[in-house]
Amino acid sequence: MYEKQIADIRDFARDIKRGTFGLYCATFTPKKMNKYPKGTTRAMYKTTPANPYEGRVFTLAIYQNAATGLNYYNIVKAECKREGINFTDAEFAAAFPKEETYCAATEDALANIILRHNNYDQEYLRLYQGRKPTKVVYFTICDYAIVPEDSDLYNDIMRYVPDKKESAKQEALGIANIVDVRQPKVENVVFLAQGEKIYINPRFGTMALFSLANINKLFAPK
Numbered sequence: 001m002y003e004k005q006i007a008d009i010r011d012f013a014r015d016i017k018r019g020t021f022g023l024y025c026a027t028f029t030p031k032k033m034n035k036y037p038k039g040t041t042r043a044m045y046k047t048t049p050a051n052p053y054e055g056r057v058f059t060l061a062i063y064q065n066a067a068t069g070l071n072y073y074n075i076v077k078a079e080c081k082r083e084g085i086n087f088t089d090a091e092f093a094a095a096f097p098k099e100e101t102y103c104a105a106t107e108d109a110l111a112n113i114i115l116r117h118n119n120y121d122q123e124y125l126r127l128y129q130g131r132k133p134t135k136v137v138y139f140t141i142c143d144y145a146i147v148p149e150d151s152d153l154y155n156d157i158m159r160y161v162p163d164k165k166e167s168a169k170q171e172a173l174g175i176a177n178i179v180d181v182r183q184p185k186v187e188n189v190v191f192l193a194q195g196e197k198i199y200i201n202p203r204f205g206t207m208a209l210f211s212l213a214n215i216n217k218l219f220a221p222k
Contacts, residue, residue, distance in 0.1 A: 002198035009125070012192050012199035013113040018069040021133055025066045026190035026215055027125070027182075028204065031057045031140065037159040051160045053142065060139040060146075060190075060209075061182075062219045067128040069113045073098060075128060075179050076170060082132075083175050095173060103183070114186065124183040125192075131179060137219055144209060146218075190215070 006012040016023065034040075036048050067075070077092050087095060103115040103124060115124045129136055140147040140154060147154045166178050190210050192199045204210035 002193055002196060004197040006197055006199045009186050009189060009192065009199050009201070010110065010114055012197065013069075013125075014109045015197065016069055016113060016194060021065045022194055023066040023068065024064055024191075024193045025125075025127075026060065026062045026210070027127075027184040027188055028058055028060050028141070028190055028210070029184050029188045030055075031059050031157075032162060033057060033157075033160040034162055035160075038162070053157055053160060056142055057157055058141040060141050060218075062137050062139075062215055063127065064135040064219065065133045067131050067134050068126050069111070070128065071112055072128070072179075072181055075131065076173070076175075079131075079175050079177055079179055080173055083177065085174050096169060115183065123186045125186055125189050127182040127184070129180040129182055130177055132177070139218065141209075144207075146209075 006015070033051055033053065035051050035054075036045065037051075040048050073092075073096065076096060077087065080087060080092070102119075103117045103122075105111040105114065106116050112126050115126055116122065117124075128134065140149070140157060142153065142157065147157065167180070170178050187201070187203060189199075190201055190204045191212070200212075208214060
């Protein structure tokens with residue numbers, strides 16, 4: 001299926017067809033966790049054991065029709081329109097003002113795809129969740145094994161995972177469907193595929209968990 005393998009993620013990004021569907025990707029990122037279980041007060045810190053899963057738990061996210069290369073503000077404005085909430089350009093700019101970001105593209109071809117930190121030599125892949133065409137499934141990984149969501153281990157891990165906070169700015173617009181921005185580090189991108197071309201991160205290339213066959217198998221039941 002993928003006849004053209006691209007060795008560098010930046011070269012793949014330069015060749016992405018923007019505004020079309022069919023981008024398939026997976027990311028493997030550290031799960032954001034608290035040092036102590038949810039509900040632990042400061043007074044309880046000295047008597048509460050610290051998170052035993054620190055550095056061991058990750059999220060494997062698999063995207064179908066992934067969104068990248070798009071402007072965040074344009075996506076949110078389009079979502080407003082889709083839900084029947086209409087703004088003029090001036091009204092939208094006032095209701096949803098742009099904010100300074102910590103990273104930017106180094107060239108036009110990579111705008112809203114591969115971004116570099118303004119102060120450090122770190123690059124990120126820009127992805128969006130919540131757009132109607134984009135489907136994402138998640139797996140919790142501990143010690144490089146999938147943790148079933150009906151297991152005691154999963155429930156124990158989740159005691160340390162902070163509750164998700166929605167975008168207050170988007171909620172203030174009145175939209176029901178919130179669009180989230182995700183920016184995994186490029187080294188945490190497992191693969192990107194579109195049409196006949198694919199980029200496979202050599203960091204994950206020899207690990208069975210991240211093989212295309214296994215990723216496809218994990219995605220299919222969802």
